[in-house]
Amino acid sequence: MKVRILVSLKPGVLDPQGRAVHHALEGMGFEGVDDVRIGRTVELDVADSTSDEALEKMCEQLLANTVIENYRIERLG
Amino acid sequence: MVKASGWRAAVVTFPGSNCDRDMAVALERASGTPALRVWHGDSDLPERLDFIALPGGFSYGDYLRSGAMAANSPIMRAVKREAERGVPVLGVCNGFQVIAEAGLLPGALMRNAGQTFICRDAELTVENTQSLFTRGYDEGASIRIPVAHHDGNYFADAETLDRLEDEGRVAFRYRENYNGSQRAIAGILNERGNVLGMMPHPERAVDPAHGGTDGLILFESAIAALAEA
DSSP states (O other), X not given: OEEEEEEEEOTTSOOHHHHHHHHHHHHTTOOOOOOOOOOEEEEEXXXXXXXXXXXXXXXXXXXXXXXXXXXXXXXXX | OOOOTTOOEEEEEOTTBOSHHHHHHHHHHXXXXXXXXXXXXXXXXXXXXXXXXXXXBXXXXXXXXXTHHHHTSXXXXXXXXXXXXXXXXXXXXXXXXXXXXXXXXXXXXXXXXXXXXXXXXXXXXXXXXXXXXXXXXXXXXXXEEEEEESSOEEEOXXXXXXXXXXXXXXXXXXXXXXXXXXXXXEEEEOTTSOEEEESSOGGGSSBGGGTBOTTHHHHHHHHHHHHHO
């Protein structure tokens, strides 16, 4: 089973990378971009029996740093 | 040099550490005793350690997040155990990132606010002169220690920052905030005061040929603290 983990910076945590990209988009002439936040996608191929709890543990203990990041788990089937 | 017969210090090397030898040299310079070297895949540390140092570098190529992989390596379980027993643990640069990721210190080290790698001498204010690592410095002293990092931007929530300040756990602050750290924090202590994480490299300021010896005082402080304990 494929699982996609989306890791993003928490609201309020400064994202210098996102800010630089935002600035670049504006410089390229794209209008109406209010904000840019950059995150990370982790794709896992796991046994079908893998529990939600196990996936959450993976996120909490390694894939995300919950001091600064949120994560979302999507089972892709 | 502080007389330190029998002082046992260990330096942990992760794949990608590159300041481990410098750290070992600094520890030997301060104590007169060669430091023990430990590999990340070892599950145990040498017995009866007086000091554990996690050096700078790019452990695991900074994959995922700086320090994240190393924080989960076998040796870190032993480091955590010793830290909980009260053994002094120093994490410098990547070592700070590792112990923050391992949960031994609060907060996280993010990409520098200016996005660039910063390599320079940094002027620091010594904020805490009570800890075993910093007692050799004068109160409010200004010292010069090199920094070299891309991810040194210290972040913690306001409540954590207030607690660190109230409890005197900010060890060092940048006089000029190069990397965007919250409250210009360059180094912090754990609650018990036996774990110090700092981005600047004290091991790179232990010989007059380095341009200064302000870093040597940190190691000598730890040795003197043990001798008095």
